[in-house]
Amino acid sequence: MSIFVDENTKVIVQGITGGQGRFHGLRNRDYGTKIVGGVTPGKGGTDVDGIPVFNTVKEAVAATGATASFVSVPPKFAAAAILEAAEGGITFIVCITEGIPAHDEAVTYNRLVEEYPGVRLLGPNCPGIISPGKCNIGITSGDIALPGGPVGIVSRSGTLTYQALHELSQQGIGQTTCVGIGGDPVPGTNFIDCLAAFEADPETKAVMMIGEIGGSEEERAAEWIKANMTKPVVSYIAGVTAPAGKKMGHAGAIISGSKGTAQAKMDALREAGVFVCANPTEAGQKMVEIVRAM
Amino acid sequence: MDLFEYQGKQYFSRYGIAVSPGDVADTVEEAIAVAERIGYPVVVKAQVKVGGRGKAGGVKLADNIDEVRLHAGNILGLDIKGHIVRRIWIERSSDISKEYYASFTLDRPNKTHLGMLSAQGGVEIEVVAEENPDAIAFLSIDPVRGLDIETSRRWVAEANLDEVAREQAAQILVKLYECYTQGDCDLAEINPLILTPDNKVHALDAKVTLDENASYRHPEWEEYRATETEDPREKMAKEKGLNYIGLDGDVGIIANGAGLAMSTLDVVNQVGGSAANFLDIGGGANADVMASALEVINSDPKVKVIFVNIFGGITRVDDVANGVLEALKRVKIDAPIVLRLDGTNAVEGRSILAPHLNSKLVMEPTMLDAARSAVAFTK
Numbered sequence: 001m002s003i004f005v006d007e008n009t010k011v012i013v014q015g016i017t018g019g020q021g022r023f024h025g026l027r028n029r030d031y032g033t034k035i036v037g038g039v040t041p042g043k044g045g046t047d048v049d050g051i052p053v054f055n056t057v058k059e060a061v062a063a064t065g066a067t068a069s070f071v072s073v074p075p076k077f078a079a080a081a082i083l084e085a086a087e088g089g090i091t092f093i094v095c096i097t098e099g100i101p102a103h104d105e106a107v108t109y110n111r112l113v114e115e116y117p118g119v120r121l122l123g124p125n126c127p128g129i130i131s132p133g134k135c136n137i138g139i140t141s142g143d144i145a146l147p148g149g150p151v152g153i154v155s156r157s158g159t160l161t162y163q164a165l166h167e168l169s170q171q172g173i174g175q176t177t178c179v180g181i182g183g184d185p186v187p188g189t190n191f192i193d194c195l196a197a198f199e200a201d202p203e204t205k206a207v208m209m210i211g212e213i214g215g216s217e218e219e220r221a222a223e224w225i226k227a228n229m230t231k232p233v234v235s236y237i238a239g240v241t242a243p244a245g246k247k248m249g250h251a252g253a254i255i256s257g258s259k260g261t262a263q264a265k266m267d268a269l270r271e272a273g274v275f276v277c278a279n280p281t282e283a284g285q286k287m288v289e290i291v292r293a294m
Numbered sequence: 295m296d297l298f299e300y301q302g303k304q305y306f307s308r309y310g311i312a313v314s315p316g317d318v319a320d321t322v323e324e325a326i327a328v329a330e331r332i333g334y335p336v337v338v339k340a341q342v343k344v345g346g347r348g349k350a351g352g353v354k355l356a357d358n359i360d361e362v363r364l365h366a367g368n369i370l371g372l373d374i375k376g377h378i379v380r381r382i383w384i385e386r387s388s389d390i391s392k393e394y395y396a397s398f399t400l401d402r403p404n405k406t407h408l409g410m411l412s413a414q415g416g417v418e419i420e421v422v423a424e425e426n427p428d429a430i431a432f433l434s435i436d437p438v439r440g441l442d443i444e445t446s447r448r449w450v451a452e453a454n455l456d457e458v459a460r461e462q463a464a465q466i467l468v469k470l471y472e473c474y475t476q477g478d479c480d481l482a483e484i485n486p487l488i489l490t491p492d493n494k495v496h497a498l499d500a501k502v503t504l505d506e507n508a509s510y511r512h513p514e515w516e517e518y519r520a521t522e523t524e525d526p527r528e529k530m531a532k533e534k535g536l537n538y539i540g541l542d543g544d545v546g547i548i549a550n551g552a553g554l555a556m557s558t559l560d561v562v563n564q565v566g567g568s569a570a571n572f573l574d575i576g577g578g579a580n581a582d583v584m585a586s587a588l589e590v591i592n593s594d595p596k597v598k599v600i601f602v603n604i605f606g607g608i609t610r611v612d613d614v615a616n617g618v619l620e621a622l623k624r625v626k627i628d629a630p631i632v633l634r635l636d637g638t639n640a641v642e643g644r645s646i647l648a649p650h651l652n653s654k655l656v657m658e659p660t661m662l663d664a665a666r667s668a669v670a671f672t673k
Contacts, residue, residue, distance in 0.1 A: 075507065099507045100507060101505055101508035101511075102400060102480065102505045102508075103437070104508075107438055109405050109437075110406070110436055110437050110438045111438055114438060139607060139608055141606075155553075156553065157551060157552060157553020157554070158553065158607065159549070159551025159552075159553055159605045160557055161553075162605050162637060163554060163557075163636075163661075166636060183553070185400055185402055186405050210553070212553055215403070216403055217402075217403070236557075238556040238560060239560070240560045241560050241562075241563045241569065242556055242559065243539075243541065246572075248539070248552055248555070248556050248572060249537050249551075249552025249555060249556070249572070249574045250552045250553075251505075252402070278560075279557065279560060279564065279661070279662065280661070281661060281662050
């Protein structure tokens with residue numbers, strides 16, 4: 001099984017007529033994802049390589065029965081696009097947009113929680129989600145993932161997500177689902193959401209968790225793992241050598257004072273019984289070892 | 295982006311938050327002109343983005359023109375923890391009966407805003423939080439609902455601010471929250487917020503960090519950007535759309551994606567080396583971006599070797615390979631280059647570079663191998 005999406009998930013692409021939306025939307029369709037429509041205001045009635053385009057999410061949902069949306073629009077319009085998706089009846093929203101103001105993210109997140117409690121947002125500023133062989137929403141290259149499980153991956157970073165997939169696939173270890181939660185300060189989906197879903201998924205036997213400096217999501221995840229997780233977790237935290245006070249690329253990746261250091265996160269995870277590794281390769285090897293011993 | 299104190303105070307003023315009358319000066323003459331205009335006594339304050347300037351002699355009281363001349367002369371050019379003072383802020387000195395603390399920031403775990411208010415201001419809030427956490431009144435604010443004046447009034451009472459200060463403080467907090475949200479701040483902090491002997495409340499200091507993702511709706515931030523980045527390479531990288539942070543080591547780093555770039559720093563460290571920089575060329579990097587990145591690193595005299603670590607996703611490895619060749623044509627790069635290329639079109643990328651490999655252009659199969667090979671060049 002997979003988490004959040006599967007081979008039956010019907011997806012629309014908001015911003016499908018833009019460069020990125022078109023490129024990734026078509027790539028996702030080529031992978032086998034059921035991309036059933038697109039939305040661009042003012043371009044309703046046209047199509048993108050055979051994919052029908054609608055003016056609004058509501059129209060797209062009514063015509064196609066889509067339940068998921070891939071939001072690929074510029075930062076200025078992203079918050080409104082996410083809320084339009086929720087209002088239009090979409091229940092799983094993936095937003096890859098990078099550069100959304102933090103205050104917009106905070107308002108959008110809380111409006112979703114308060115007004116659309118059944119809706120899950122993944123991202124923003126994330127690579128998306130892939131359930132190998134079933135569904136790929138976002139920018140991950142499908143060819144580095146291997147279907148069949150048994151590993152679930154959750155990660156805050158894009159390229160490190162690819163690295164993690166690569167390390168496992170190369171050794172013939174497949175994945176159930178790989179979720180990139182994104183590197184922004186207010187992620188719609190966090191580590192715990194994914195860990196809980198993997199814990200509940202019978203086909204996922206072990207989880208790889210890739211974190212990075214900044215915030216305290218890894219520490220909270222460690223607490224959750226200690227209390228609830230029965231499956232083995234292997235972790236790698238990026239940014240051991242990052243200096244304090246500098247944003248390391250991601251808006252959320254910053255050590256302020258003594259908060260958010262990689263060391264504190266690794267200590268918390270180790271204390272929760274997680275196998276903490278020094279680099280992505282070591283984490284991959286550890287996971288291969290665990291899976292082969294099962 | 296962190297603002298200087300004077301910029302923070304000017305930013306506060308936009309939202310109607312009272313600050314001491316004052317102005318900036320870049321020379322002793324300008325400092326004297328400001329002091330003469332606003333009246334004595336004045337405080338002369340070094341404008342640096344680092345704490346502890348008072349202890350370093352960067353904040354002085356002046357009662358007359360001679361003292362302004364003396365202190366302004368001493369403070370301009372002063373080195374405070376590696377920050378040279380180029381600009382000073384002159385403001386009317388305030389009598390203080392009480393010092394409070396107030397700030398707003400994002401509460402990441404709870405995904406709400408967090409207000410912190412304390413009757414014990416003037417010192418670092420981290421110290422208060424550690425030694426006397428009950429002295430801080432925390433307020434969780436729903437970003438959808440915001441902060442209203444009634445809540446603010448309850449909050450100042452809960453924080454035990456002096457009775458005479460409460461109404462003014464409550465009004466200031468609502469304005470500070472507006473500044474924080476409408477002004478797109480990551481942090482808006484007043485420390486200290488003071489009560490004067492004549493029962494007036496105003497901001498004596500200003501610490502503001504702006505969210506650069508919101509710069510598209512704040513054209514007024516342009517002037518803050520002009521006084522920003524000191525490091526010439528950081529400036530050069532920014533102009534080329536690269537995410538560069540200078541560090542102290544000798545291994546130049548180029549990677550795609552923030553996570554992989556951070557991880558590259560870590561791996562170099564694990565095999566006994568030290569990174570000269572963090573450089574994320576971002577997703578979808580092409581030949582031109584790669585060439586620019588190599589140029590930026592090449593301009594750093596500390597760099598003994600350049601480690602290019604690419605995992606192609608949207609970025610295509612063949613584009614990266616062409617970028618390396620392009621850069622080698624465009625600029626003379628003295629340092630050896632070690633490459634690790636994986637992901638989208640890796641086979642094509644590797645074969646583009648294969649005929650050009652030599653003792654100073656090396657390709658390694660994995661990230662760890664490449665890190666070891668790069669660090670070996672520095673020994």
